[in-house]
Amino acid sequence: MTTTSLVSTDAIRDRFSQAMSAMYQAEVPQYETLLALVDEVNRETLARDAGLAERLEAHDELNRLGVERHGAIRVGSAAELAMLRRLFAVMGMYPVGYYDLAEAGVPVHSTAFRPVDDAALARNPFRVFTSLLRLELIENEALRERAAAILAQRDIFTPGARELIELCEHQGGLTEEQAERFVAEALETFRWHRDATVDLDTYEALHAEHRLIADVVCFRGPHINHLTPRTLDIDEVQRRMPAAGMNPKAVIEGPPRRDCPILLRQTSFKALEESIRFASDRQGTHTARFGEIEQRGVALTAEGRALYDRLLAASRERTAGLANEDHxxxxxEAFADFPDDEAVLRRRSLAFFEYRLTEAGRASGPVDTPDPEALIERGLVVARPITYEDFLPVSAAGIFQSNLGDGGGEAYAGNANREAFEAALGASVTDELSLYAERERTSLAAVREALAG
Ligand code: OOG
Ligand code: NI
Incomplete structure (x- = not known):
């Protein structure tokens, strides 16, 4: 192979996420309004909280604050999902996590394509929550077959994208010029199409079965259905959305506001009704695209996650039907039993932390204990919460459902089927917990080794 230099996967992902953002802002003007609101609230929050501003600056996060954190798409077949896996790999994005949403009445299962290592996450954490329609859950056999037949006829990738993906796989990367073409070609897969591939009657039949089925089946591609910037104050953005002309979903998903944020909090403006031209020239509408915001906290261990799931489940009856403030x-109140103190989260192994030497630690000679808490007490080591980089099935279902109208909530009989998902994907999904555990373990081992003398 020649020594023509190849662009890093991080750089391609960064450019792609920027191109996607520009496209989505042009396609959905209300998303631009959301970005402006998020920016305004972020500025105010930073002005009010100098400590936060300093921490973000120290971690080199300030200049990337405005960069989108994730987007989402839904696809209809194994072939589409498997090709997407190869497309995302060009940008250093790999399938992490398995999410079953059938239980929550959404006939899909999902993964998140995302960067995995620390450096890549720090450079640009852009992820795409990707759902595969589970046609097998449609009971009406004729409709199921019709949907499969329609899906079999489309190719959601441009020939150029296919070529460049193959080239990348053979070459081990893309050159500058190829990367630029790749971003443009890949973007086509995510573009909105005002023309449906089916007639209005077919759309309506699929829509009556489940709105999501119509969304996946009736168009030329899996249009990006939302993008999600990072907010520093999700409660405030939620409050201000109506005055800024947006219709927020009823409640913020995820854990409540806390001193030590955990996992992921999310909310969105609801999907807009957009006009569509159906085959044989009839007009109609389709409601799919929205804008979301997210605020992330520390990743939880299996124990921490079990506690979160338990408290969330226990709160469900009490929060049902409440407006956001009361919710x-x-x-x-329900989360009063979840410790809200970093040291306690650490000592009780509820959350993951990354350990580093302090200056005193670097200057120190050998130490007589490997116990991280003792090392922290002596000022030799600091522990920093590891940010949760993944998604939450209950929250994701809440986001889906806020856009499905009434009656979208009945559970499907089919169980989670990770094997089937992985078979469609053509690869296994990485277990997210193992990534955090590994990062914690490596950081602790490095600190111990340095202090062992
Ligand atoms: C995906 C909804 C889930 C999230 O952030 O949890 C999601 C979709 O509507 O396709 O994006
Ligand atoms: Ni989302």
Missing amino acids: QRVLA
Whole structure:
């Protein structure tokens, strides 16, 4: 192979996420409004909280604050999902996590394509939550077959994208010029199409079965259905959305506001009704695209996650039907049993931390203990919460459902089927917990080794 230099996967992902953002802002003007609101609230939050501003600056996060954190698409077949896996690999994005949403009445299962190592996450953490329609859950056999037949006829990738993916796989990367073409070609897969591939009657039949089925089956491609910037104050953005002309979903998903944020909090403006031209020239509408915001906290261990799931489940009856302010208040009460102190989260192994030497630690000679808490007490080591980089099935279902109208919530009989998902994907999904555990373990081992003398 020649020594023509190849662009890093991180750089390609960064450019792609920027191109996607520009496209989505042009396609959905209300998303631009959301970005402006998020920016305004972020600025105010930073002005009010100098400590936060300093921490973000120190971790080199300030200049990337405005960069989108994730987006989402839904595809219809194994072939589409498997090709997407190869497309995302060009950008250093790999399938992490398995999410079953059938239980929550959404006939899909999902993964997140995302960067995996620390450096890549720090450079640009852009992820795409990717759902595969589970046609097998459609009971009406004729409709199921019709949907499969329609899907079999489309190719959601451009020939150029296919070529460049193959080239990348053979070459081990893309050159500058190829990367630029790749971004443009890949973007086509995510573009909105005002023309449906089916007639209005077919759309309506699929829509009546489940709105999501119509969304996946009736168009030329899996249009990006939302993008999600990072907010520093999700409660405030939620409050201000109506005045800025947006219709927020009823409640913020995830844990309540806390001193030590955990996992992921999310909310969105609801999907807009957009006009569509159906085959044989009839007009109609389709509701699919929205804008979301997220605020992330520390990743939880299996124990921490079990506690989170338990408290969330226990709060469900009490929060049902409440408007956001009350919902959040009751949720906060329900989470009183979840320690809200970094040291306690660490000592009780509820959350993951990354250990580093302090200056004193670097200057120190050998130490007589490997116990991280003792090392922290002596000022030789600091522990920093590891940010949760993944998604939450209950929250994801809440986001889906806020856009499905009434009656979208009945569970499907089919169970989670990770094997089937992985078979469709053509690869296994990485277990997210193992990634955090590994990062914690490596950091602790390095610190111990340095202090062991
Ligand atoms: C995906 C909804 C889930 C999230 O952030 O949890 C999601 C979709 O609507 O396709 O994006
Ligand atoms: Ni999302």
